[in-house]
Amino acid sequence: MEKPQNGEEKEETTASFCGYDSLHRLLKDNLNPHHFQEVSRLLTGLNCGKALEAVSLPESATSLSAEHGFDIQAFSFCADKELLREPRIVRVGLIQNSIVLPTTAHFADQKKAIFEKLKPIIEAAGSSGVNVLCLQEAWMMPFAFCTREKRWCEFAEPVDGESTKFLQSFALKYNMVIVSPILERDINHGEVIWNTAVVIGNHGNIIGKHRKNHIPRVGDFNESTYYMEGNTGHPVFETAFGKIAINICYGRHHPLNWLAFGLNGAEIVFNPSATVGELSEPMWPIEARNAAIANSYFVASINRVGTETFPNQFTSGDGKPAHADFGHFYGSSYVSAPDASCTPSLSRNRDGLLVTDMDLNLCRQVKDKWGFRMTSRYELYADTLARYVKPDFEPQVTSDPLLHRKSL
Amino acid sequence: MEKPQNGEEKEETTASFCGYDSLHRLLKDNLNPHHFQEVSRLLTGLNCGKALEAVSLPESATSLSAEHGFDIQAFSFCADKELLREPRIVRVGLIQNSIVLPTTAHFADQKKAIFEKLKPIIEAAGSSGVNVLCLQEAWMMPFAFCTREKRWCEFAEPVDGESTKFLQSFALKYNMVIVSPILERDINHGEVIWNTAVVIGNHGNIIGKHRKNHIPRVGDFNESTYYMEGNTGHPVFETAFGKIAINICYGRHHPLNWLAFGLNGAEIVFNPSATVGELSEPMWPIEARNAAIANSYFVASINRVGTETFPNQFTSGDGKPAHADFGHFYGSSYVSAPDASCTPSLSRNRDGLLVTDMDLNLCRQVKDKWGFRMTSRYELYADTLARYVKPDFEPQVTSDPLLHRKSL
Numbered sequence: 001m002e003k004p005q006n007g008e009e010k011e012e013t014t015a016s017f018c019g020y021d022s023l024h025r026l027l028k029d030n031l032n033p034h035h036f037q038e039v040s041r042l043l044t045g046l047n048c049g050k051a052l053e054a055v056s057l058p059e060s061a062t063s064l065s066a067e068h069g070f071d072i073q074a075f076s077f078c079a080d081k082e083l084l085r086e087p088r089i090v091r092v093g094l095i096q097n098s099i100v101l102p103t104t105a106h107f108a109d110q111k112k113a114i115f116e117k118l119k120p121i122i123e124a125a126g127s128s129g130v131n132v133l134c135l136q137e138a139w140m141m142p143f144a145f146c147t148r149e150k151r152w153c154e155f156a157e158p159v160d161g162e163s164t165k166f167l168q169s170f171a172l173k174y175n176m177v178i179v180s181p182i183l184e185r186d187i188n189h190g191e192v193i194w195n196t197a198v199v200i201g202n203h204g205n206i207i208g209k210h211r212k213n214h215i216p217r218v219g220d221f222n223e224s225t226y227y228m229e230g231n232t233g234h235p236v237f238e239t240a241f242g243k244i245a246i247n248i249c250y251g252r253h254h255p256l257n258w259l260a261f262g263l264n265g266a267e268i269v270f271n272p273s274a275t276v277g278e279l280s281e282p283m284w285p286i287e288a289r290n291a292a293i294a295n296s297y298f299v300a301s302i303n304r305v306g307t308e309t310f311p312n313q314f315t316s317g318d319g320k321p322a323h324a325d326f327g328h329f330y331g332s333s334y335v336s337a338p339d340a341s342c343t344p345s346l347s348r349n350r351d352g353l354l355v356t357d358m359d360l361n362l363c364r365q366v367k368d369k370w371g372f373r374m375t376s377r378y379e380l381y382a383d384t385l386a387r388y389v390k391p392d393f394e395p396q397v398t399s400d401p402l403l404h405r406k407s408l
Numbered sequence: 409m410e411k412p413q414n415g416e417e418k419e420e421t422t423a424s425f426c427g428y429d430s431l432h433r434l435l436k437d438n439l440n441p442h443h444f445q446e447v448s449r450l451l452t453g454l455n456c457g458k459a460l461e462a463v464s465l466p467e468s469a470t471s472l473s474a475e476h477g478f479d480i481q482a483f484s485f486c487a488d489k490e491l492l493r494e495p496r497i498v499r500v501g502l503i504q505n506s507i508v509l510p511t512t513a514h515f516a517d518q519k520k521a522i523f524e525k526l527k528p529i530i531e532a533a534g535s536s537g538v539n540v541l542c543l544q545e546a547w548m549m550p551f552a553f554c555t556r557e558k559r560w561c562e563f564a565e566p567v568d569g570e571s572t573k574f575l576q577s578f579a580l581k582y583n584m585v586i587v588s589p590i591l592e593r594d595i596n597h598g599e600v601i602w603n604t605a606v607v608i609g610n611h612g613n614i615i616g617k618h619r620k621n622h623i624p625r626v627g628d629f630n631e632s633t634y635y636m637e638g639n640t641g642h643p644v645f646e647t648a649f650g651k652i653a654i655n656i657c658y659g660r661h662h663p664l665n666w667l668a669f670g671l672n673g674a675e676i677v678f679n680p681s682a683t684v685g686e687l688s689e690p691m692w693p694i695e696a697r698n699a700a701i702a703n704s705y706f707v708a709s710i711n712r713v714g715t716e717t718f719p720n721q722f723t724s725g726d727g728k729p730a731h732a733d734f735g736h737f738y739g740s741s742y743v744s745a746p747d748a749s750c751t752p753s754l755s756r757n758r759d760g761l762l763v764t765d766m767d768l769n770l771c772r773q774v775k776d777k778w779g780f781r782m783t784s785r786y787e788l789y790a791d792t793l794a795r796y797v798k799p800d801f802e803p804q805v806t807s808d809p810l811l812h813r814k815s816l
Contacts, residue, residue: 045690282453290698
């Protein structure tokens with residue numbers, strides 16, 4: 001049994017990017033400015049013909065970053081001016097973080113230590129004027145579902161539990177909507193467990209909740225013994241700062257999940273995640289950007305950071321040796337815009353706060369320009385899916401009648 | 409009126425990548441090998457823990473490339489060995505090309521010149537042992553739909569017209585399936601026009617056709633006055649070398665279109681396109697890869713190359729000056745795999761042939777590993793879409809009850 005080593009990240013999992021903590025920084029430091037500009041044009045898109053603008057944050061925020069050692073970055077997307085609507089600029093904050101104490105510590109202490117670590121990062125967001133803040137998936141606990149042990153369910157809380165209360169005070173203090181992804185204990189329905197995002201309004205009130213729609217069964221990501229597919233549909237929450245929705249973690253692999261939030265009118269979809277390098281890192285820059293493009297909304301992607309080591313070893317059922325950690329959560333939180341542009345990513349190794357200004361008017365502007373919603377032929381696909389879900393569905397296949405004829 | 413200038417590409421549209429003709433080549437020449445490897449890991453994914461393998465092509469192919477000045481590149485994806493199935497390795501070829509004669513030349517001469525230009529590239533594919541070859545969208549003509557002039561419809565042909573006949577001889581000679589995207593004249597239905605891909609079997613027979621499902625109405629990409637949304641559904645063609653489908657151009661922006669080809673069992677989906685830099689280049693590396701990931705199949709993306717200038721100026725209805733060209737078609741054809749890896753792209757300036765070996769067994773392997781099909785909850789979305797298409801659909805929105813309360 002390995003000794004828990006939280007906080008000490010393993011060399012082999014974090015050495016990527018050759019000592020740089022983001023792809024963006026590696027490229028910026030090693031390409032000449034002209035080359036870097038061209039590469040950025042393709043990798044992060046262009047908006048209104050110019051690069052994303054970096055935004056200055058108040059000293060109150062940057063000093064917290066320096067003092068507590070978290071990455072802080074801020075950017076602004078632009079949109080066209082309209083004649084009949086004022087700009088609807090929303091400042092969005094994303095927080096990624098590692099856990100604090102070893103997973104062998106008392107559960108109450110582990111949770112409290114995460115609260116304490118998050119305070120200055122949330123303060124930095126609040127003092128930066130963030131309007132809507134989102135934390136990572138199951139932020140109030142280690143991501144222990146890889147262990148398949150049920151004792152970690154003790155971390156679960158009702159929607160109005162201590163984690164929500166902790167965040168409500170900040171929501172009220174900073175007039176800030178906060179999306180809080182937790183492990184939920186549903187007291188009113190037999191104490192079952194859900195993977196849930198609680199939406200806290202800018203007055204500190206609870207607006208509602210959404211439960212993760214798609215549950216992975218992938219190696220150590222087999223979470224299906226902890227919670228079931230969500231029963232909350234695809235709610236869009238109309239907040240003081242725009243219409244938001246939450247696509248939790250594995251749901252980002254499902255284009256229909258992204259689509260349904262779009263059909264319900266989302267302007268920003270958060271994707272709080274917990275995912276590790278070897279498995280998903282090449283997918284990370286793709287899926288959220290595609291969702292933003294296809295659905296004409298902003299996507300804010302958050303991934304936790306660090307390696308979490310558990311007291312008892314477990315296997316992935318893949319023939320490989322038992323192990324005590326899940327791999328390296330690579331952070332790299334970022335925001336994608338409907339016009340195919342995106343921000344650079346936060347660090348893949350450190351805690352971080354990403355602040356992004358976005359004019360929500362861009363969503364409709366892109367809809368009008370590209371017309372994806374209008375040209376989507378939903379009737380055709382409603383019919384296709386209705387036929388597909390029947391057990392006797394026959395795929396539309398045209399076989400070459402000469403399929404089995406030998407070539408001359 | 410500008411003088412047509414086909415063949416002379418305009419400086420401002422092709423100068424991207426600082427003289428390099430692909431992102432991959434710029435990065436390879438300007439980063440040290442260790443940095444390049446790390447950047448490639450994220451940008452093109454890894455398969456089986458190692459990089460894509462470059463493949464050697466026969467001298468008969470490379471000498472044609474040298475003689476006729478087209479880019480030629482070849483790669484191989486890998487898959488796991490299985491116990492009960494042999495590998496099903498298919499060699500796929502993609503051709504991108506510019507037109508040859510000025511658009512003012514006689515239409516018959518323009519088409520003939522394209523045939524002549526393509527011959528050595530198709531010969532290179534055939535002599536490389538390509539099993540399935542796909543050409544670019546409307547390959548037998550300039551992409552004249554930006555002009556809104558109807559005389560270009562003269563290029564249209566029935567499914568068994570001269571372009572098909574031209575390719576049938578190569579299909580037979582090289583035992584090669586060929587996907588031929590043309591402008592179709594539907595003689596049997598009132599001579600209407602379609603944007604169609606003809607699938608030619610490896611015995612030179614016509615297996616079937618598919619008509620473009622989603623028609624753009626985007627600036628100069630307004631093709632909706634030439635042809636309507638396709639009426640052929642989402643056919644998958646069972647050929648001697650796997651189950652293939654064709655998602656023509658603008659259909660790549662529609663996740664449901666990709667999905668339906670997957671539901672019908674496609675293992676390779678071709679995306680023959682004609683798209684220009686300013687509008688879509690940041691989307692190009694995203695959408696096809698996302699489709700490959702989400703649907704557990706290979707995607708082969710082709711874009712034409714060069715700038716095509718027309719005799720009469722036209723506008724995009726965007727307040728900008730009238731112009732005689734559509735912009736620079738940036739080539740950059742590439743292949744995406746279901747495990748999130750992809751090949752480097754062909755040149756953004758030159759004609760090219762991309763040859764890729766793929767073991768189709770990878771599709772099911774990824775399905776079993778990631779389980780996207782299994783966890784997709786299609787019943788939920790069949791219901792969502794059935795409700796959405798009704799005129800009285802009400803989105804699922806939860807409004808903050810304190811939405812209009814002033815902050816303290």
